Amino acid sequence: MNDKFALTLFTGASRKRNLFAQVVEELGIRIVGGDLKPDEPFPKEADLEREYGVSRSVIREAVKTLAAKGLLESKTRTGIRALPPVHWNLLDAEVLSWRYGAMPPVQFFAELFEVRKMIEPEAAALAAMRATGADIEEIETAYAAMVKASQATVPGIGADLRFHRGILAAGGNPLLLQMGNLIGVGLLISHRFSHEAFVIFLPGHHAVMNAIKAGDAEGARASMQRLLCETFDYMKGHIRND
Known part of the structure; x- marks a missing residue:
């Protein structure tokens, strides 16, 4: 040819x-x-x-x-x-993005966080109980990339998503990985409306990571719940319906 x-x-x-x-x-x-x-x-x-x-x-x-x-x-x-x-398959990345474009961002963000607060704290607790050495290394690598992005004042959404996906994977339940698209869209909205949130909540991510590394399921659950609640409360004042 x-x-x-x-x-x-x-x-x-x-x-x-x-x-x-x-x-x-x-x-x-x-x-x-x-x-x-x-x-x-x-x-x-x-x-x-x-x-x-x-x-x-x-x-x-x-x-x-x-x-x-x-x-x-x-x-x-x-x-x-x-x-x-x-x-509708609302865990499909395209369906999620189309839905985001069809409704007020504040409403969409609130719905996302309702589900994230149901899933991610328990996923963090499972990760604390089940994470392998490789899982911990992946979470640590993602967190280090987040810190590097914050210091360079560049978008860190890729590293942020990698961190949360790493925790889902460390939970040892393949069904949890299906939540990745949902989390990804939520992070995209957060980064779109406020880069400061990425930097402000690095300590919250660090607390989650440390609890998982220590095998502290209750600590991991509480740290993730706190991170999500504080992020949601902060972002409510920054997301615009335009």
Whole structure:
């Protein structure tokens, strides 16, 4: 295969992928935002083809993707319909981001923290009881990266997320890792509205880490609960609904 032909194939595949991703995102946003409602007829495939300027195969793949996220249902006799929120996979990163864009940030942030406060303190306690040496090293490495980012006054969201994911992983329950996307969106909102919060709450992260290292389940649980509550109270005054 010559280079020119390979480039043509790659460009064509890339363009198709970009169109597919665009259709998925725009339909997803319309469903989550309420523009496409469960009790109303869903646009026909032919209409979507014309609207987005794509082939029927792209539309069908997009529908399959959105169905896997719980946003759509496609049946032979009844066709395509949007599903109500109870069916949505709210741990899916894309669905979370679309929902964030469709509702007031303060409300979304409050919902996220309600769930985080239910999950993460217990995850920290499990980590204190079950963490291996490798788990502790991962948490320490993430914390060191957070400190480095704070000293350089650069965004530390990657290190912050790595720290919290490390604790979920150290809990030894694979289902806990599914909370990673939820935590990631919460951290993204926090970093978007206040870089100071990242620096202010480094000591809280350090307390959680030390309790886990010491095998102190109660201390880890209490430290994580305190960290989340103090972060939420601080961020309530900084998040804007614009």
